[in-house]
Amino acid sequence: MSAPIIAIDAMGGDFGPRCIVPASIACLAEFPSLHLILVGQAPLLEELIARENGVDRQRLSVEHASEVVGMDERPSQALRGKPDSSMRIALDLVRAGRAQACVSAGNTGALMALSRYMLKTLPGIDRPAMVSAVPTAKGHCHLLDLGANVDCSAEHLYQFAVMGSVAAEALGVSRPRIALLNVGTEDIKGNQQVKLASSLLQQAEGLNYIGYIEGDGLYRGEADVVVCDGFVGNILLKSSEGLASMISARIEALFTDSLGSRMVGALALPLLRRLQGDLAPARHNGASFLGLQGIVVKSHGAAGSDGFQSAIRRALMEIRENLPQRLHGRLEDLLL
């Protein structure tokens, strides 16, 4: 296999290039065969690179882009109004075969719209989905869709299940247990789309469909792939992040409200802080777009350097597993 090349939209996210450039350089040190192309305002990027020591410029290049997609911009504006945005140029590097993956911490809606426009979906896939690994009591589950598609038909949910299953296999899960997220586990529960998707999945051969799962079952680790529409997935993920942050803050407060508890806290908090990466899954892991003719990984907008590095690692793993090609092969067998 040739050396992996990843195009980095270096301008996106709440922290922008000041966080993304050092994170990218740290990944170059971690993976000696990795090549990165940083896309964005070249003078600024060169200045930030110059601040770092021992950078292997053989494996790090800069591609200039004069525009930046704003975090609150409409996808249509990013699509039509900004032909020279860093996001678009990074995706174009993938489209042209100059990079094998794109990583961005920018505006999610714009990234999805541009990805579909630039890279196109795989045959048989109506809509790409966003997937992320969510920590559970037994490891991780792959939750999709996380917000790319607010209204989904049963057929869309079925396609998400197929894509999630193939992606989980690529990540080393054998015969991934697929479940549909629902308000109960009995047959009569749920809305029409979910019930119909369940009967499509029951009929599909070669998928390990285990039925419905509830929100608490997801965190108990009862499935490897959990499927829902993007409205539900986005709210599940963001409310989980919010709850985890609230619990972290309460734990910190618990250990500061008296001298005695501060002393206990001095011992306990370092242990407890180890948990915090786990408590904000998307922030930490990034989300992958599935169903495109190319690899696109979205790093959380509020991710720090660690989060952005995780997103690059995810893109690298998808390149190694040749995920779009693998998805294409399985989709031909499994799609109705």
Added chain:
Amino acid sequence: MSAPIIAIDAMGGDFGPRCIVPASIACLAEFPSLHLILVGQAPLLEELIARENGVDRQRLSVEHASEVVGMDERPSQALRGKPDSSMRIALDLVRAGRAQACVSAGNTGALMALSRYMLKTLPGIDRPAMVSAVPTAKGHCHLLDLGANVDCSAEHLYQFAVMGSVAAEALGVSRPRIALLNVGTEDIKGNQQVKLASSLLQQAEGLNYIGYIEGDGLYRGEADVVVCDGFVGNILLKSSEGLASMISARIEALFTDSLGSRMVGALALPLLRRLQGDLAPARHNGASFLGLQGIVVKSHGAAGSDGFQSAIRRALMEIRENLPQRLHGRLEDLLL
């Protein structure tokens, strides 16, 4: 005001009468004017009462019911096939004016179906909603619907907003901030129902509608009343419970993995366990059915004695505030 009387479905829930009878008796001790009617298999209930000390039988009576609604039974079966269930008899005491509220830890779907059939909805309300107080960084928010209605139109969401606002006011929140749960806070975000509900709420006078809220904003305490359909609300609530349980378990594990961490844990865990009530909101607080011509509170099926007592306290508060009457008055002004 006359003494409050609450009918208790003593047979429901995962723990049944062995948990519910002592919880009920504890509430009688806490509230000297409270009267309770325990509904269920009379010989069993009498035996359980006899085990407790100092019970004021002037304020505790038993009403026999020969049948029990199973936790997995279909609502239609509970409605048509079990005329003498403890759930139905308890609701009938409310319908007949012999009690002012019903509390049950039984099958949620059956309780909702029987409540609608026995008590009817308030004028202008198509469907009752389930609401519960969810802990946030700033106190609580009232989240509805929690699963009674999996498919909701914009008008239903509007009705839930009105009911949630009135209920929050009754609980002491002045000018409750109402928000619609969505996948973003910009106008363009969301599905059709949510967008239309938003425009209905913007037009309504006398409601403090603040716009969209995301899952993390809910836990940051940005609104007092958060409105969503029952599919989303149920999944948000159950996934929050699941995540909170997972975090609790990981914290316990963190303090047992070495001798040093066990010593820190001996000091820290008693403090951390104080948080656990907060971490499982519905389990702790119970959920109230809004929009009925009567008061019905659902205790979590897996609630222990503390949770059931919280549900009785919630029913008592709704009796004192005369919540259905208050809702009826405000609905006449606010419904379209």
